[in-house]
Amino acid sequence: MSVLVYLSDFCIPLLLFYMIVYGLMTKTDIYKEFTEGAKDGFSVTLGILPTLIGLMTGVGMLRASGFLETLSEFLAPVAKMLFFPAELVPLVVVKLFSASAATGLLLDIFKEYGPDSYLGTVTSLICASTETIFYTMSVYFMAVGVKKTRYTLAGALTATAAGVAVSTFLGGML
Numbered sequence: 368m369s370v371l372v373y374l375s376d377f378c379i380p381l382l383l384f385y386m387i388v389y390g391l392m393t394k395t396d397i398y399k400e401f402t403e404g405a406k407d408g409f410s411v412t413l414g415i416l417p418t419l420i421g422l423m424t425g426v427g428m429l430r431a432s433g434f435l436e437t438l439s440e441f442l443a444p445v446a447k448m449l450f451f452p453a454e455l456v457p458l459v460v461v462k463l464f465s466a467s468a469a470t471g472l473l474l475d476i477f478k479e480y481g482p483d484s485y486l487g488t489v490t491s492l493i494c495a496s497t498e499t500i501f502y503t504m505s506v507y508f509m510a511v512g513v514k515k516t517r518y519t520l521a522g523a524l525t526a527t528a529a530g531v532a533v534s535t536f537l538g539g540m541l
Contacts, residue, residue, distance in 0.1 A: 415506045422502055426465045430472075435460060451535055452486055458493060459531055466499045489538030496530035498523065 390397035429435055435457035443453035458476065462469040473490050480486040500523040508516060 411510050415510055418505050418509055422464055422505065423468075426461060426468045430461070430468060451531070452489065454480075454486055455490060455493065458490060459497075459527075462494065462497050462499060463527070464499060464501050466494075466502070469494055469499075485538060488541050489535055492534035492538055493531055496534055497527045500524065500527060 387397065389395075390400075438460065439453055439456040442456050446453040446456055454476070458469055458472045461472055473494055476490045477487055482488075482491070500520070504516060504519060504523070508519075
C-alpha cells in the first residue's frame with residue numbers, strides 16, 4: 368500500500384518533468400503549446416456554457432416546483448412492484464441531468480433517513496454507479512460536434528437501469 372501512496376505523491380511532478388524533457392528533446396515550444404491548448408479549452412467552455420445554464424435552470428425548476436415529489440408519488444406503485452424505494456425516484460430522475468442536484472437530494476435523504484440507513488446506503492450506491500446521461504451527452508457531444516448519437520442514449524439508460532437495480536440489490540444485502 369505504501370508503494371501506491373509513494374507513486375501517487377510523485378505522479379504529477381513526474382508527468383510535468385516528462386513533458387518538459389520531451390519538449391526539450393523534440394525542440395518544441397512548450398509554453399506556446401500550453402497557451403494554445405488553454406485557448407482551445409476556453410473556447411470549448413464558452414461554447415458549452417449555454418447548455419450548462421439551461422440544464423441547471425431546468426433541474427432547479429423541477430426541484431422547486433414540486434414536480435419531483437409528484438412524480439415520486441405517481442410512480443410509487445410501480446416502484447414497489449420493482450422493489451425500489453419510491454423515495455429515491457426523484458434522485459434517479461435528477462441524476463440523469465445533474466450530479467450536483469443529485470448530491471443535494473442525497474444530502475436531504477441523509478438528513479431525513481440517515482447515511483447508514485437502507486435508503487442512505489442505496490442512495491450512495493446509486494450516486495456512485497450512475498452517470499449524468501443528458502448532461503454528458505449534451506455537453507460533450509456538442510463540444511465535439513456530434514449530431515447523430517445513434518444508440519448512445521439507449522445504452523446509457525440501460526446501464527443506468529442496471530446500476531440502479533444492482534445498487535438496490537446490494538443496499539438490501541448490506
